[in-house]
Amino acid sequence: MDLTYTDEEEEFRARLREWLASVLPGLPPKPSPDDWPGRRAYDLGWQRRLYDAGYAGLHWPADAGGRGATPTQHLIFLEETEKAGAPYVGANFVGLLHAGPTIAAEGTPEQRARWLPPVLRGDEVWCQGFSEPDAGSDLAALRTRATRDGDHYVVSGSKIWTSHAEVADWCELLVRTDPSAPKHRGISWLAMPMDAPGITVRPLRTLAGSAEFAEMFLDDVRVPVANRVGEENDGWRVTMVTLSFERGTAFVGEVVACRRVLGELAAQARKNGRWDDAVLRRRLGRLNAEFRALWRLTQWNVSEAEQAGGVPGTGGSVFKLRYSHARQELFDAAAEVLGVAGALDTDHEWTLDRLSSLSYTIAAGTSQIQHNIVAERILGLPKDRPKDLQKGGR
Amino acid sequence: MRFQLTDDQRALRDGVRDLLAGRFDRDALRTAVDTPGHLDRALWRALGDAGFFALCLPEADGGVGLGLPEAVLVFEEAGRVLLPGPLVATHLAAGTVPGAATGESVVTAPAGELLPWRDASDVVQGDATGAVPLSSVDPLTPLHKLPGPHAPRSPEAVLLTAAEQLGSATRTCELAVRYAGEREQFGQPIGAFQAVKHLCAQMLVRAELARAAVYAAAVTADPVEIATAELLADEAAVRNARDCVQVHGGMGFTWEADVHLHLKRAWVRAAAGRTTRETEEELAAAL
Ligand SMILES: Cc1cc2nc3c(=O)[nH]c(=O)nc-3n(C[C@H](O)[C@H](O)[C@H](O)COP(=O)(O)OP(=O)(O)OC[C@H]3O[C@@H](n4cnc5c(N)ncnc54)[C@H](O)[C@@H]3O)c2cc1C
Numbered sequence: 001m002d003l004t005y006t007d008e009e010e011e012f013r014a015r016l017r018e019w020l021a022s023v024l025p026g027l028p029p030k031p032s033p034d035d036w037p038g039r040r041a042y043d044l045g046w047q048r049r050l051y052d053a054g055y056a057g058l059h060w061p062a063d064a065g066g067r068g069a070t071p072t073q074h075l076i077f078l079e080e081t082e083k084a085g086a087p088y089v090g091a092n093f094v095g096l097l098h099a100g101p102t103i104a105a106e107g108t109p110e111q112r113a114r115w116l117p118p119v120l121r122g123d124e125v126w127c128q129g130f131s132e133p134d135a136g137s138d139l140a141a142l143r144t145r146a147t148r149d150g151d152h153y154v155v156s157g158s159k160i161w162t163s164h165a166e167v168a169d170w171c172e173l174l175v176r177t178d179p180s181a182p183k184h185r186g187i188s189w190l191a192m193p194m195d196a197p198g199i200t201v202r203p204l205r206t207l208a209g210s211a212e213f214a215e216m217f218l219d220d221v222r223v224p225v226a227n228r229v230g231e232e233n234d235g236w237r238v239t240m241v242t243l244s245f246e247r248g249t250a251f252v253g254e255v256v257a258c259r260r261v262l263g264e265l266a267a268q269a270r271k272n273g274r275w276d277d278a279v280l281r282r283r284l285g286r287l288n289a290e291f292r293a294l295w296r297l298t299q300w301n302v303s304e305a306e307q308a309g310g311v312p313g314t315g316g317s318v319f320k321l322r323y324s325h326a327r328q329e330l331f332d333a334a335a336e337v338l339g340v341a342g343a344l345d346t347d348h349e350w351t352l353d354r355l356s357s358l359s360y361t362i363a364a365g366t367s368q369i370q371h372n373i374v375a376e377r378i379l380g381l382p383k384d385r386p387k388d389l390q391k392g393g394r
Numbered sequence: 395m396r397f398q399l400t401d402d403q404r405a406l407r408d409g410v411r412d413l414l415a416g417r418f419d420r421d422a423l424r425t426a427v428d429t430p431g432h433l434d435r436a437l438w439r440a441l442g443d444a445g446f447f448a449l450c451l452p453e454a455d456g457g458v459g460l461g462l463p464e465a466v467l468v469f470e471e472a473g474r475v476l477l478p479g480p481l482v483a484t485h486l487a488a489g490t491v492p493g494a495a496t497g498e499s500v501v502t503a504p505a506g507e508l509l510p511w512r513d514a515s516d517v518v519q520g521d522a523t524g525a526v527p528l529s530s531v532d533p534l535t536p537l538h539k540l541p542g543p544h545a546p547r548s549p550e551a552v553l554l555t556a557a558e559q560l561g562s563a564t565r566t567c568e569l570a571v572r573y574a575g576e577r578e579q580f581g582q583p584i585g586a587f588q589a590v591k592h593l594c595a596q597m598l599v600r601a602e603l604a605r606a607a608v609y610a611a612a613v614t615a616d617p618v619e620i621a622t623a624e625l626l627a628d629e630a631a632v633r634n635a636r637d638c639v640q641v642h643g644g645m646g647f648t649w650e651a652d653v654h655l656h657l658k659r660a661w662v663r664a665a666a667g668r669t670t671r672e673t674e675e676e677l678a679a680a681l
Contacts, residue, residue: 001403001463002396003613009395072395266681272403285678289607289622296397296606303397318602321595372588374595379571379586383596 003299007071017394019053020084022360027087033210036267040125040167043090045123056120057096063105065116075252075298079332089253091164095119095126098245099172102189106230106238115170115191127168129159129192129216130211130239136161137369139174140236144218146175146190148225153177153190155198155221161363165201165214168194172242175224177234187235189242191227198222208355209346244316247365251323252298258330259291262349265330269337280336287333290326294319317365318372324360331357396603397609399467404411406464410471413444420477420652426478427655431536433500433514438644440495446481447488455489461548466612473561473631475597476655478534480489480511482517491517505547505555505666509538520545527643532658552667553611556620556627559663560601562656563630566638567597569653573642584641593641618680625673631660644649 005013028045031038050056059074061067069077089096100119103111118124135141144157155175162171178186192199198221204209219307228239266284269275301315331354335343338350344352361367375381417440427433441447449465451457462591465485472481479567481500484494493516502515509525512518514524525538547555571594574585584590604626611623635657639646646653668676 001399001613004612017632075395090504112627263681266678269659270669278675281678282674284681285674285676286528286625288618288677288681289674291626292560292619292622293603293607293610293626296610297603299395299397300606303395307398315602318599322599322603368588368592371592371595375585375591379594379598381574381591382583384586384588384591 002152005076009072009076012073013080016055016077016080019055019218020080020086023049023053024084024086030087036166036211043087043092044122044125046087046090046095047092047120051121056122057100057116060101060104060116060120064100064112065120066104071302074352076354078253079256082253083260091125091167093254094128094164094168097211098242099126099128099170099191101245102238102242103173103191103229105241106189110226111191111229119168124169125164125167126170126172127162127165127194129162129171129173130164131161132158133160135289137366139239140187140188141175142174144175145179146177146188146223148177149222152222152223153188153220153225153228154221155192157191159216160219161204161213162201162216163206163213165194165216166203166211170194170291171216172238174235177235181233184236186233187239188221188232189229189235189238190222191229192221193227196221196223206356206380207358208352212239230276243365252302254327255291255294255298255323258327259295260335261330261353262287262291265337266336272337272339272340274337277336280333283329283336284331287326287330290322293328296380297322314374314378317370318378319362321367321370321374327360328357395550397613403464403467406460407467407471410444410468411474412475413440414435414471414475417441418477418502422654423476423652428532429464429661430533431514433511435500437586438500439497442495443491447485447497448495449485451489451495455495457488457495461612462553462615463609465550465554466608467553468566469557469584470561470608473558474565476534476562476652476659480515481558482551486548486550487517487519487555491519504540504544504550505551506544507540507542508662508666510535510662510666512536512538528663531653532662533661534655535662537662543622547667549615553608553615553620555663555666556604556608557628558625559631559660560604562599562660563597563627563634564633566631566656567594567601570594570597570634570638572640573645577643583597590641593637598635600626600630600634617648618677621673621676624667625677626668628660628664628670632657632664635660 031042047056057066057071058077062068096119100116105114130139132142134142144155146153146155171194173190173192175188175190176186177188194315198219200217202215204213204215206212275281297319301319304315331350334350338348342348342349376383417437438558445458446468448457449460449468453459480500483503487501488495491499491501494501499516499521500514501517503519504508509522512522512525524541528537528539530537553594574590574594575586577585607623608625611619635653638653641655642651645651
């Protein structure tokens, strides 16, 4: 057991810090949350800087254009960028964190050459078209149809909760290519160009007030067969690859951010007198333990992945479960620190964070589904009835 | 950074697990329950021979010369099997109290307002004046109550106790999962029902978070990390034992099932150090 970083890792950290200090002051101001074109430009601009400095796709394999860095170096990257207040991955989330890695793992050489460099360079944005109105937790119940017509698929159906759909160039899309096959067998994974005719995107407002995600209506959209990643009807296996990346390291930087917020809460409470409330103070103390331990658990999981050759392990679900609830408790505590009026004022960042924290136990697989995954896949408990319920869980 | 067990640490853990399986199996546990207050001296010496107490003593002083991370792994194993006796106090007395390192002497010490195993011990390290016997809730830990004020426990004592709590939390999770896979109701194993499944999943999550905290505290020996480990390991041990009782249904409420022993010991260990309130205050002060 060792928590010290190697000389090489420390050198990597030092160089990164130096670079961040040199580049962050020159960044343009952050666009407002409702300015979608502005947000796209801002996020892509940041990605471009990372690319130019050699930090793009750090955790991607070298033969996919990545830096082939170790999981620990990726951890250091996420830690340092968050500490320095660098922009968050934002609109590049899907491309960098799961569509890209999926294509790197499952795509043909042509597909990798077509899609991976633009993600790394910050030229193209991806979104995730998995969920449907009637297929959320039971993802394999999806109904969007794709019928072969020569060298194209003709796709019809609808998707929902698609984050960043409004600004995306590509969509990792799950479609049903064989309606007569058992639910998990007739699915394929396609890369759909978002400018194809027949796609309508309708923004959905979240409870936090912003339009983070959208509904997507697909009406005879033509997608080249060459855009299919993996075999026809073998898309469920590819989907599992995508979901393991989605839960892998996606929240690491956020734990660092939560620890910073916790420090700010304490400072604020000391200033405004709320610190005298022993119940609140102890609640913050407990959160200190919670986030410290979550950070240690992250280091444990990353070390484990490193020993396993870079593959994210089952620790992702364990981590996601505890983290998503801890985050909600953190911003509930923030409301206590802000006091009655402050907690109801959406001009305050913490109030918005409190609202958006509600999504953490839902997005990327609800807590109920994560509990099932932990119980069945890690603890080996028997599956639910009916039979196909568990396999469909995201 | 390699925050994983090394091969040597793995071997040490497996070795201790084998030793305890041989020397303190379920029969021995139930014998101990049936003879409250009696400490098995032969077992104590066997632990001494195996280096249990001399683990962290420098080799020059006849010890094994290992560190806190190794001690934590060993105490985790002790916690798994509910090994009785003032293990932490004797371990920490190695090198200062003659015979402690080898298991010839049994050493106890005050832990908060409690003094465990006073009558069965050879040496009490610390002030035991005014100790009054309690009728201990844990049949495996005789207790005296001490008048205040109480000296704080050493950071090592707090951490090793947290390691025992971690072992117990892991064990009750395993017991619950095993039972949930075997016991059938409504024509299927109860573990197929989500209400049961989710209890088990929460037990694993609690134990794993506590593990990360305890191991990190062992590596850093940092006081705030130790407080973190203490808080999360106490919570994991107590909550997991309660959930384990629940998963066992009526069987869980019997004296026969071992799980009540885990719960009671977890309560005793949690009470042995600072109160939850004090630990939370320390963690708040560190913000
Ligand atoms: C902010 C946000 C962003 C998102 N972004 C995307 C995106 O970009 N692309 C995308 O494809 N999807 C996205 N999603 C969708 C997300 O993955 C789904 O919302 C999620 O998987 C849950 O599905 P659902 O909403 O249909 O809920 P349902 O599946 O209808 O679940 C409703 C309730 O029932 C419970 N439930 C369902 N099945 C079970 C079961 N078997 N056992 C126990 N309880 C069960 C759930 O836990 C939940 O509490 C996003 C969601 C959010 C909130």
